[in-house]
Amino acid sequence: xxxxxxxxxxxxxxxxxxxxxxxxxxxxxxxxxxxxxxxxxxxxxxxxxxxxxxxxxxxxxxxxxxxxxxxxxxxxxxxxxxxxxxxxxxxxxxxxxxxxxxxxxxxxxxxxxxxxxxxxxx
Numbered sequence: 001x002x003x004x005x006x007x008x009x010x011x012x013x014x015x016x017x018x019x020x021x022x023x024x025x026x027x028x029x030x031x032x033x034x035x036x037x038x039x040x041x042x043x044x045x046x047x048x049x050x051x052x053x054x055x056x057x058x059x060x061x062x063x064x065x066x067x068x069x070x071x072x073x074x075x076x077x078x079x080x081x082x083x084x085x086x087x088x089x090x091x092x093x094x095x096x097x098x099x100x101x102x103x104x105x106x107x108x109x110x111x112x113x114x115x116x117x118x119x120x121x122x
Contacts, residue, residue: 007051020046021091023122030122032089032100037082038063041089041102043122061117062086063104068115075110082106088114091122098122 017035022028029048034041040059047054063084065072073082084105092099098119106112 007049011051012053017087017089019089019091021093021122022048023093025093026122028122030091032060032091034089034102035085035087037085039086041086041100043089043100060100061102070111070113071104071115072111073105073109077105077111093122096120 015031015033016039018031018033021030021032023030027048029046029051030043031046032041032043040062042057043060044057045054046052063071063086065080065084069077071077071084073079073084082105085107086102086104088101088103090101092101098121100117100119101114102116103112103114
């Protein structure tokens with residue numbers, strides 16, 4: 001219809017770089033968010049009618065330069081003194097698998113890249 005309706009303006013906290021994901025197979029709504037230096041990508045289920053959290057937010061993953069060198073800051077992933085900037089959570093579902101994409105180590109670097117975690121559940 002092109003007509004938007006406000007569901008709520010009372011969300012209990014600020015969501016940095018949020019992405020809503022509705023899983024029609026589960027009939028559940030989730031939100032993924034997070035943006036900042038050294039911050040985690042977070043996730044939680046929302047009530048479909050009120051858009052309010054149904055649970056506490058869960059930290060899903062955090063920058064891990066020790067194990068994933070491409071997450072190290074700098075144009076050539078060599079700046080260990082600069083904490084990586086993680087952002088851009090995006091969930092997709094394909095053939096029963098969930099793919100949670102994110103971006104790191106920061107838009108100012110040539111090495112800015114996307115990572116994807118794969119799971120059997122959202």
